[in-house]
Amino acid sequence: MATTDANVRSTAGRLRVAVPSVAERVADELRRQLAEGALLPGARLTESTIAEDLGVSRNTVREAFAELASERLVVRHPNRGVFVASLEAGDVHDVYTVRRAIEVSSLRAGGAPEGVAAVRAAVEEGKRAAAAGDEDAIGTANQHFHGAIVALAGSRRLNSMMAQVLAEMRLFFHKATVDAHFYQHYLRDNEEICEALEAGEPDRAADLLLAYLDRSEDRMADVHGEGGTA
Amino acid sequence: MATTDANVRSTAGRLRVAVPSVAERVADELRRQLAEGALLPGARLTESTIAEDLGVSRNTVREAFAELASERLVVRHPNRGVFVASLEAGDVHDVYTVRRAIEVSSLRAGGAPEGVAAVRAAVEEGKRAAAAGDEDAIGTANQHFHGAIVALAGSRRLNSMMAQVLAEMRLFFHKATVDAHFYQHYLRDNEEICEALEAGEPDRAADLLLAYLDRSEDRMADVHGEGGTA
DNA sequence: AAGTAGCGATTGTTCAACAATCCTTCGATT
DNA sequence: AATCGAAGGATTGTTGAACAATCGCTACTT
Structure with a gap:
């Protein structure tokens, strides 16, 4: 629901069923956990932990973080990590x-x-x-x-x-x-x-x-x- | 102007002069080129080329692309590359x-x-x-x-x-x-x-x-x- | 001419490494 | 005892290289 139209991609006119990239799937999974309250505001998200848990590379987790940060769902503190956003x-x-x-x-x-x-x-x-x-x-x-x-x-x-x-x-x-x-x-x-x-x-x-x-x-x-x- | 409040970051209450990350600087540079028309809508942005030109890693360019894509300034075509967005x-x-x-x-x-x-x-x-x-x-x-x-x-x-x-x-x-x-x-x-x-x-x-x-x-x-x- | 197989190039993703930075702990000083 | 400062450990930021997957194109076949 957050990335409504991300499931169908147009490639030069022809429609394709999109295989969501790994980074997108990681972002989706995190979004899900955020939505259902498994991750509470203020909680820290460690790159290596999530990478291990989801079986993906740290770099991929990083891309997912960038996406979530642009949606303001998480906040990046440089050199300190990303935290679940909390409305102040x-x-x-x-x-x-x-x-x-x-x-x-x-x-x-x-x-x-x-x-x-x-x-x-x-x-x-x-x-x-x-x-x-x-x-x-x-x-x-x-x-x-x-x-x-x-x-x-x-x-x-x-x-x-x-x-x-x-x-x-x-x-x-x-x-x-x-x-x-x-x-x-x-x-x-x-x-x-x-x-x-x-x-x-x-x-x-x-x-x-x-x-x-x-x-x-x-x-x-x-x-x-x-x-x-x- | 695009990332208005990205220049000052708060770290646990104390204000710091942010040293923009490399990825941010790459994004800024690309934004600048986009704003002044050096990169025209529809143009393709090749990861390796930009990485070489700016002297950064491909991975970093990738993060910058993610940021620009979230701003709709560029469009990602999976497995094909990113292109300067053009309003249709x-x-x-x-x-x-x-x-x-x-x-x-x-x-x-x-x-x-x-x-x-x-x-x-x-x-x-x-x-x-x-x-x-x-x-x-x-x-x-x-x-x-x-x-x-x-x-x-x-x-x-x-x-x-x-x-x-x-x-x-x-x-x-x-x-x-x-x-x-x-x-x-x-x-x-x-x-x-x-x-x-x-x-x-x-x-x-x-x-x-x-x-x-x-x-x-x-x-x-x-x-x-x-x-x-x- | 049309279709197809193969090739080259680029992206997507991983892995490993290292520098930079931060938090903490410990110790030294006043 | 409290404060300040210096190692230590952990995590992030960034790099470089590698490889599979995918795409567009070319050349070949029919």
């Missing part, structure tokens, strides 16, 4: 600033019917997850919802930027474990936003989303114990 | 979609007085360049203008995203050489946007910017010979 005080606001820019703009564009359907699907997915009481699934559905909103704009670059930000947030959630009721408020909001969108009122939907993001940021800042204003 | 049909619209999202949102935020001053400075820089008839300087000033707008939001991530997009556009300009009058229309717009911002009317400024970006995209699509709608 200002980062929460920073991330939400990006989300406001990307999501609101995408939503305001309206988008094609199939895009709107994807948003609706994510809303329903969230409802089902809530009914089943599956917290993780609610979180996943929520990310799908916001991903679907950005997808409305139909921009490759915007999509990958959003995917990156969502990956960062996933990281953050593992650091500060969120309580069961964290998402519940959002389900209603998602429904409302989706309805406005379906009703052909993207501007109203965008306003709702903006308010939603502001509230979400406040809540997130509380959980993270963020101080005052930047 | 849909990319122009895609890039402008990103710019609309980031710039408009940043501008609407208003920003601190020193941020507004930076925008004004970029406007004046553009005027001086126009008076001197220096085309390149006009383009540079224009990029400063838009960079300053995004800086209003005060978001590290938004800034680096914008820097990336601007680097991509610089690349594009080298492919389709722009005529002397291309920027001239923009100077007045920049002035107008800046005035609205200074007058404390960020929303009006944002609307002006949006119209500006739409016109700019059309013009760019013409130059590039882009067909119809995506």
Whole structure:
């Protein structure tokens, strides 16, 4: 999900099934471990250890690190190693600033019917997850919802930027474990936003989303114990 | 400008003057060559050649390539090599979609007085360049203008995203050489946007910017010979 | 002329080595 | 006793060489 369109490559017009390079597979594996919380923010990633564990060369691990660093999932400290990124005080606001820019703009564009359907699907997915009481699934559905909103704009670059930000947030959630009721408020909001969108009122939907993001940021800042204003 | 905050690194609280790694210097050198048009879109970059030219290892060149690829300045074709990226049909619209999202949102935020001053400075820089008839300087000033707008939001991530997009556009300009009058229309717009911002009317400024970006995209699509709608 | 096998070149990946740098531990000094 | 500084060990940064895999092209065959 992080490298959405990396599975199919075009080579001089002909489509090929890509055999992901070793470095990419290493990056994928690390991304997976990061996403599911096996590697917690602040943890150190030693080149030789990972190289040995995954049975690849140190050099290849290095390339994977470069990729993850460019996605801000890990941080390089020169001559000291790479560490799992952890969102600090200002980062929460920073991330939400990006989300406001990307999501609101995408939503305001309206988008094609199939895009709107994807948003609706994510809303329903969230409802089902809530009914089943599956917290993780609610979180996943929520990310799908916001991903679907950005997808409305139909921009490759915007999509990958959003995917990156969502990956960062996933990281953050593992650091500060969120309580069961964290998402519940959002389900209603998602429904409302989706309805406005379906009703052909993207501007109203965008306003709702903006308010939603502001509230979400406040809540997130509380959980993270963020101080005052930047 | 592409790796804005890469020159100062924090190591456990103490600030250090970073000695850029060899890989970073290689990436910087390539970025420079890309920015000034020494490497044109579509050109192939051979690992061994560059390694020899710059007196570094092939492996190091590889790391630099990974960095540039993550910035979309070069494209990797597996087993075939890396090529200078070239914006194709849909990319122009895609890039402008990103710019609309980031710039408009940043501008609407208003920003601190020193941020507004930076925008004004970029406007004046553009005027001086126009008076001197220096085309390149006009383009540079224009990029400063838009960079300053995004800086209003005060978001590290938004800034680096914008820097990336601007680097991509610089690349594009080298492919389709722009005529002397291309920027001239923009100077007045920049002035107008800046005035609205200074007058404390960020929303009006944002609307002006949006119209500006739409016109700019059309013009760019013409130059590039882009067909119809995506 | 069209298809195919083989060749050369380049990339992808590994391995081993070494310098540079950092953290820690230990010891010396005040 | 606390502070400062000097080895020591570990890890990163970078290099160089090697080899398999893959690609594009050429020359050969039919």
